[in-house]
Amino acid sequence: DTEVTQTPKHLVMGMTNKKSLKCEQHMGHRAMYWYKQKAKKPPELMFVYSYEKLSINESVPSRFSPECPNSSLLNLHLHALQPEDSALYLCASSLKDAFVQPQHFGDGTRLSIL
Amino acid sequence: DAKTTQPTSMDCAEGRAANLPCNHSTISGNEYVYWYRQIHSQGPQYIIHGLKNNETNEMASLIITEDRKSSTLILPHATLRDTAVYYCIVRTTNTGNQFYFGTGTSLTVIP
Numbered sequence: 711d712t713e714v715t716q717t718p719k720h721l722v723m724g725m726t727n728k729k730s731l732k733c734e735q736h737m738g739h740r741a742m743y744w745y746k747q748k749a750k751k752p753p754e755l756m757f758v759y760s761y762e763k764l765s766i767n768e769s770v771p772s773r774f775s776p777e778c779p780n781s782s783l784l785n786l787h788l789h790a791l792q793p794e795d796s797a798l799y800l801c802a803s804s805l806k807d808a809f810v811q812p813q814h815f816g817d818g819t820r821l822s823i824l
Numbered sequence: 825d826a827k828t829t830q831p832t833s834m835d836c837a838e839g840r841a842a843n844l845p846c847n848h849s850t851i852s853g854n855e856y857v858y859w860y861r862q863i864h865s866q867g868p869q870y871i872i873h874g875l876k877n878n879e880t881n882e883m884a885s886l887i888i889t890e891d892r893k894s895s896t897l898i899l900p901h902a903t904l905r906d907t908a909v910y911y912c913i914v915r916t917t918n919t920g921n922q923f924y925f926g927t928g929t930s931l932t933v934i935p
Contacts (some may be wrong), residue, residue, distance in 0.1 A: 752927060814870070815868045
């Protein structure tokens with residue numbers, strides 16, 4: 711069982727829909743991450759939050775909007791996605807400073823865009 | 825951050841040691857070597873990391889060559905549950921430096 715919980719596990723949405731992915735951890739970690747993973751490819755970093763502030767945006771399109779309401783919760787808001795955005799979206803957290811301590815990953819949300 | 829090179833795939837007999845190599849010939853002095861693995865349908869899992877000394881934990885051992893240009897992850901007694909993609913990553917511990925997964929090695933443990 712993972713200590714980083716992602717919901718939903720699967721999501722199918724149309725290109726005009728608005729949906730959100732949720733990630734939660736209760737380990738007291740202060741760095742949280744979103745990654746995107748296409749089939750048979752390694753995870754690719756999208757966003758990093760450090761102490762609830764966005765510290766890294768890897769030039770992600772604005773149709774992806776991250777939010778960190780508190781130290782335990784990370785959301786990814788989705789709007790007007792394209793079919794190529796279909797992928798596994800992974801959330802991770804680490805103890806303090808981004809990338810310094812090992813990251814703990816959730817099992818991801820598998821997103822399909824119709 | 826330094827680039828890593830890993831074999832695309834490897835097989836290992838169940839119960840034997842699995843030795844996964846990683847080449848990082850351009851590693852710099854303050855870059856650590858990290859290993860993660862990803863079992864099918866799960867998120868990546870941290871295994872171990874080290875700077876220059878060999879490291880061991882309950883999951884694996886990490887052997888880093890003296891010149892630090894390569895390393896080997898050792899799973900001492902591979903089980904079927906160790907079948908996964910293993911990623912070798914090098915990075916500094918300076919904040920702000922990103923974390924890039926390479927293509928990894930797909931390890932298959934054979935009964």
